[in-house]
Amino acid sequence: MTHPSPERLIQVLQRILGQARAIPEDWEPEATTYDLPRFHSEAEFAGRVSRAVDQILDQDIRDPEALRALLFECGHPYDYSRLGHPLSTVYELYMQAASGAARAVSFASRTKPFLAAIEAATAARGTAGSAPAVRLYAADRLPLSEAGKQALRHKGVELHEEWQGPLPAPPPGTALTLYVSAGPYSDDLMQHQADGICYGLPHGGVLLIKRPLAIDAKHIQLLRKRTVAALLAADAKAELRRLAGLPEVPAASATEQDCSAQLVSLFPEVRECAYFCTGLAAEAAVFGATARVLQGSVQGSAQSSGADAAPMRLFYAQNGYGGTCQLIAEILPAEERIEPAPLPVLGRDAAGRPFTLIDRFIDALPALGGRPACLFLETPTNPELQVHDFPRLMAALRAHRDRHGRQIPVLVDTTLAPLYPLFALEFARGWPFVLVKSGSKYFTRGKATLGVVCCGDDPLARRILDEARAAGSDADALAKPSQLLALAAGLLDLRPRMGRIAANTRRLAELIRAALARHGREVTLYTLSDEQLAAGLQSGILSFYLPPAPTRHADLVDEFVDYLLAHAPELVKNRVSYGQSSGGGRPDVFYVINPEESTQGALPEAVKASQKKDNVQICRISVPENGDVEGLGRAIAAFCDLKYG
Numbered sequence: 001m002t003h004p005s006p007e008r009l010i011q012v013l014q015r016i017l018g019q020a021r022a023i024p025e026d027w028e029p030e031a032t033t034y035d036l037p038r039f040h041s042e043a044e045f046a047g048r049v050s051r052a053v054d055q056i057l058d059q060d061i062r063d064p065e066a067l068r069a070l071l072f073e074c075g076h077p078y079d080y081s082r083l084g085h086p087l088s089t090v091y092e093l094y095m096q097a098a099s100g101a102a103r104a105v106s107f108a109s110r111t112k113p114f115l116a117a118i119e120a121a122t123a124a125r126g127t128a129g130s131a132p133a134v135r136l137y138a139a140d141r142l143p144l145s146e147a148g149k150q151a152l153r154h155k156g157v158e159l160h161e162e163w164q165g166p167l168p169a170p171p172p173g174t175a176l177t178l179y180v181s182a183g184p185y186s187d188d189l190m191q192h193q194a195d196g197i198c199y200g201l202p203h204g205g206v207l208l209i210k211r212p213l214a215i216d217a218k219h220i221q222l223l224r225k226r227t228v229a230a231l232l233a234a235d236a237k238a239e240l241r242r243l244a245g246l247p248e249v250p251a252a253s254a255t256e257q258d259c260s261a262q263l264v265s266l267f268p269e270v271r272e273c274a275y276f277c278t279g280l281a282a283e284a285a286v287f288g289a290t291a292r293v294l295q296g297s298v299q300g301s302a303q304s305s306g307a308d309a310a311p312m313r314l315f316y317a318q319n320g321y322g323g324t325c326q327l328i329a330e331i332l333p334a335e336e337r338i339e340p341a342p343l344p345v346l347g348r349d350a351a352g353r354p355f356t357l358i359d360r361f362i363d364a365l366p367a368l369g370g371r372p373a374c375l376f377l378e379t380p381t382n383p384e385l386q387v388h389d390f391p392r393l394m395a396a397l398r399a400h401r402d403r404h405g406r407q408i409p410v411l412v413d414t415t416l417a418p419l420y421p422l423f424a425l426e427f428a429r430g431w432p433f434v435l436v437k438s439g440s441k442y443f444t445r446g447k448a449t450l451g452v453v454c455c456g457d458d459p460l461a462r463r464i465l466d467e468a469r470a471a472g473s474d475a476d477a478l479a480k481p482s483q484l485l486a487l488a489a490g491l492l493d494l495r496p497r498m499g500r501i502a503a504n505t506r507r508l509a510e511l512i513r514a515a516l517a518r519h520g521r522e523v524t525l526y527t528l529s530d531e532q533l534a535a536g537l538q539s540g541i542l543s544f545y546l547p548p549a550p551t552r553h554a555d556l557v558d559e560f561v562d563y564l565l566a567h568a569p570e571l572v573k574n575r576v577s578y579g580q581s582s583g584g585g586r587p588d589v590f591y592v593i594n595p596e597e598s599t600q601g602a603l604p605e606a607v608k609a610s611q612k613k614d615n616v617q618i619c620r621i622s623v624p625e626n627g628d629v630e631g632l633g634r635a636i637a638a639f640c641d642l643k644y645g
Helices: 006-017 042-058 064-074 086-099 112-125 146-154 187-191 217-227 233-243 256-266 279-295 322-335 357-368 390-404 459-474 481-492 494-517 530-534 556-567 605-610 629-644
Strands: 103-107 134-138 157-160 176-180 196-201 204-209 272-276 312-317 338-343 373-378 410-413 433-438 451-455 524-526 541-545 590-593 619-622
Touching (some): 006 042, 006 064, 006 086, 006 233, 086 204, 086 233, 103 112, 103 217, 112 134, 112 176, 112 322, 146 459, 217 322, 256 481, 272 459, 272 481, 279 312, 279 338, 279 373, 279 433, 279 451, 279 459, 312 322, 312 357, 357 390, 433 459, 451 459, 481 494, 494 524, 494 541, 494 629, 556 619, 556 629
Parallel strands (some): 134 157, 134 176, 176 196, 312 338, 312 373, 373 410, 410 433
Antiparallel strands (some): 103 204, 196 204, 272 451, 433 451, 524 541, 541 619, 590 619
């Protein structure tokens, strides 16, 4: 991978971070999602940065606007900040060059650098064999609970804490040797004969890979993006400023107590909250915690380790968010006793009647018997905006409990409808419901990655949340102060903001229907009804299938997106996320995507293909608070005139 020399990069950092407006707007820490056409591979981004550094220094460019333009052309290494922000990637490029490591991988966690390396190694090897799969040497006490350390030993990890001096030669068959520093990076760390070197930062940590044959960087990055996050942009910026010799900038922050007070003011039935650095980190912690609680193997428990317990069957939508599906199907089973059980959301039975995910789950209950299980639901679903029949579901779950003596927890993601009052509804009372949602969307106006977990009074739900918080603490995956600040600010105006977003969404749905009706066409459009809106299911998401039409693009949706980008560039961005709001009455843009290529990119090809209607993929539009709805409606109408006129 091409990367700039550390000395030259430092000179450029002094120029771009030492003055205002010298970096692109979407390089700033508040940017969490990026234009998909500006996404390049990590290697391509590194090459572009290296060339920009050379141009800046060779031509002695110092003007902030000129610097910003050059960096804008570098684009992004990923499409979303939890995968890697431009600033966190630049920090990794610097550390790779400065240390001589084969790769540098940053984390929003002090423990995940070595935990991810261990997870990758033990998943590949297993725990069989006389020699330990992994040896870990730490210069200080590891920042893990005793239960967390014991779990590592159970995997075959040999722990050596407060280690002094050189590392001994590994016994034959050792898969991996890691060294964990007690302090920040120093050049002498690379002298240790280890496959990977880990060190900490104020709000994160770094894995320096010395031997790529022992540590697969791509696998490490996969574990990072699905269970924690890259070094947060604000923290990467602070670290880059320190390396450049620039003064520290005091940062505002908020606490968990601040956020919980705001959440309880919106949802009085909430009793416990936990906050994670991303929504996927929250899901990973909650899914694993639910399995351990149901199997009697919670942190610090004197009960069985859970090795003899049956795997927990985890039911979920097979075409939900792709990251969640990959987490459940590929990553968690390697660490937890979890059996994935994917279910289609929509379909028809043999008689042609609609058949839902809830129907399929209820049909699966008799065969489940008394085995441990849980159900994970998105409501509304993404991208079809289906709202589940909870009363019918709960009748079946209570009958199952009465028959087998086992409760099945229901984990619910209401990210698409952030004001949905789950715990206030009659069907939720007396049952272990746990709310798991991405705070990166409406909760923070799209200005910070975040995961939020809540529960009400139910004792089993509270045990799950407590166990998830303990797991998040060991993984150091809990939210950082800068993220909590964005959450506390975003919750202040959530209710009136969602009212405006919902009204804009309804109006855009009307305009899309009218644009196609002019040509005698109907559109399969998913939006929320008046009754659902009144029940608290306000959202800014529209999903629809365009009527078939000839196209030279891979899909008609791709042509639709490209048309809007070309003809309404001031209104539309091709971005993955939703919930965007600039605040202060400033204009917002709409996010328009083909989910097959973005939010559902990690799904199996067969699942993505099954989602097509008349060979056209679904389209998703995220409607903002202060977007020009009428202007976008005119652009969509022009596209319909072109394709169907």
